Amino acid sequence: MDTRFSTAIHALMMISQGEPPMTSEAIANSVGTNPSYIRKVTGLLKKSGIIHSHPGIRGFSLVIPPEKLSLYQIYQAINETEEVHVFDLHRNPNDACIVGRHIRPVLTECFREIERKAEEQLRQLTLADCMDKMRKRIGEET
């Protein structure tokens, strides 16, 4: 389970709403994890220029407005890679076997189109889209 991506979207939704400014502690409390895990995630988001924080001021703020921030940008920031990864490959196939020797490039090739399509879809979804969906659900709840 690698839940840093969904954690990052959660954190960004909170930061974008942030009044008062969102701290790692407040985000961790909502995500259901500890502040040091959140600091790892926000560290990656800061490194990519998606959020920033000011010395002496508590909390983070968004650099990119939610309607311009795609889920692909968030994915890239968190995974520190351009490529969307969809299915894991076993790591140690046996090179002495002809199937073992070729399986990883063959599966990488098979999955590439799926990953390209996922990337395209992540590019089309923005943080604002996620927030709209959330507002709709909150509206239905009340």
Added chain:
Amino acid sequence: MDTRFSTAIHALMMISQGEPPMTSEAIANSVGTNPSYIRKVTGLLKKSGIIHSHPGIRGFSLVIPPEKLSLYQIYQAINETEEVHVFDLHRNPNDACIVGRHIRPVLTECFREIERKAEEQLRQLTLADCMDKMRKRIGEET
């Protein structure tokens, strides 16, 4: 890392080539794992009617021919679910927070289209396609 899906494709490629019949030990040797892990994977493939074994005869054989066996059928068998899962969600968001309460259904909704598309693509790829790609690579190697 959940590599059962790629392990299952690897195992099925070996089984479909299987002359002599492929045993868990031979598959494990090529995959780079232990036979008991392979038996878990082959158990799921048997349960779904993709492979079978005969009492008193060593090794497995394919029930569905490679050109009719889609990667989606393999995925379903291994994950014991109809739905393709692409991104993990954090498990314990805080219900007391309005974002925490709605984040999982919101992200599930955001990712659903990506997962549907991935399913569609897995339905179009067959074990025979993977074997063709492997044959091509083996041909380039020699």
